Structures are given as C-alpha cells and as structure tokens.
Amino acid sequence: xxxxxxxxxxxxxxxxxLLKKVRITKIKSKPKIVEKKSTSSTPDEKLExxxxxxxxxxxxxxxxxxxxxxxxxxxxxxxSIDKAxxxxxxxxxxxxxxxxxxxxxxxxxxxxSKLRPISSINxxxxxxxxxxxxxxxxxxxxxxxxxxxxxxxxxxxIYELAEVVKDLNKxxxxxxxxxxxxxxxxxxxxxxxxxxxxxxxxxxxxxxxxKMDKALGRIQILENQE
Numbered sequence: 001x002x003x004x005x006x007x008x009x010x011x012x013x014x015x016x017x018l019l020k021k022v023r024i025t026k027i028k029s030k031p032k033i034v035e036k037k038s039t040s041s042t043p044d045e046k047l048e049x050x051x052x053x054x055x056x057x058x059x060x061x062x063x064x065x066x067x068x069x070x071x072x073x074x075x076x077x078x079x080s081i082d083k084a085x086x087x088x089x090x091x092x093x094x095x096x097x098x099x100x101x102x103x104x105x106x107x108x109x110x111x112x113s114k115l116r117p118i119s120s121i122n123x124x125x126x127x128x129x130x131x132x133x134x135x136x137x138x139x140x141x142x143x144x145x146x147x148x149x150x151x152x153x154x155x156x157x158i159y160e161l162a163e164v165v166k167d168l169n170k171x172x173x174x175x176x177x178x179x180x181x182x183x184x185x186x187x188x189x190x191x192x193x194x195x196x197x198x199x200x201x202x203x204x205x206x207x208x209x210x211k212m213d214k215a216l217g218r219i220q221i222l223e224n225q226e
Contacts, residue, residue: 061109062094067118067199070105071156073098075118075195100195118199119158127162127193131215135167142181149185158196164189169216
C-alpha cells in the first residue's frame, strides 16, 4: 500500500509543474505582443519627420549671380548652373566663386543644405550693434577658446561671426597687442564678415571697413601717420 501512495504523489507533482510552466509562458507571451504593436507604428512616424526636414533644402533654388554663403569658405557668387550625367543620372549643380579665396565650389542642387542666402539689411544692422558691445573676457585656456572661435567662424551664422570679431578686437592695429594665432582668427572672421557686408550693402570695401572699424572703435594708426 505505501508504494501506491508514492506513485499518486508523483503524478500530482508532475501536473502542478506542467501548470506552472503553462502559466509562466502565458505571462511571458503578453509583453511580446505589445512590443510588436509598438515597433510597427514607429517607422511610419520617422519617415514623416524625415520628409518634412528635407523639403525646404530640396525646394530652395538660387538664381545666376546670386550671392550665397558656404560656411567653411564664406560669401560666394553663383557663376553658373550646370548639368552633368553621372552613372546615367542627370545631376544639376551650382558653380560658386569665392572671391576672397579665389576658389570655385561645385555644389549639387539636391545637396545644398549647407548653403544659405546672404543676410538681410536688418541682420547686418544687428551685427553692427553686436560689434559695438564690449568683448566677453573668458579665462579658459587659449587652445580651447581658439577651437570655439574657429567653430563659430565656420558655422556660417553671421551673428556668431560678429561675436568672434568683437571678442578678438583689440581696438588697435598694433600687431604686438595680439598673439599670432589671435591675429589669424581675427583677420579670418573680420574678412568673412566684411565680405558679407559688401554683398548686402553694395558699397565699396573701403566704406565697409570704415563702418566696421567705427563700430569696433579701432584706431587707424596708418591713416594718422599719413
């Protein structure tokens, strides 16, 4: 008789183990269904966002002889709008001449996100007001500041360019008052800003320089010596 009782217990334990396994699998299967629903909805949302972002850059068209700004090289003029067949695909592109660097850029029309139109007169006036403000004195290491200034110069944003000119301005033309690297960054930012002033205001380079130097309060030593 005791042997029969033992066999009954083993049967019961097997049944309970099977029931536990079934319950565990049911609990585990629920979050899997939820995950499938969430992943199916996300790709559609991402595609819609990408389409909205691409529309303004692809639809932006410039005309011949328009001035544009390429962040790493500054103001340039569109000299031609050409077409080429590469790999059986027709590609339209701009030829942009940067006078300050004597450089011709080739920019495909469907990849012109880096280009921007030249500033408005209101933006130029705001730049003049930035140049009139006091420079920000930073106590960080020069190597770190130089990187920040270089990033601002190559950002293509005119207000950041004006801030670099203002911060590196020493109110004088004496070379000894600036280190070599400071002088290089100042001249690079100054020339970039000056070229955009010329394109927007449509005045001579001499008049633009006087306008900028007046806002900066720079001392024209060479003129005084003459």
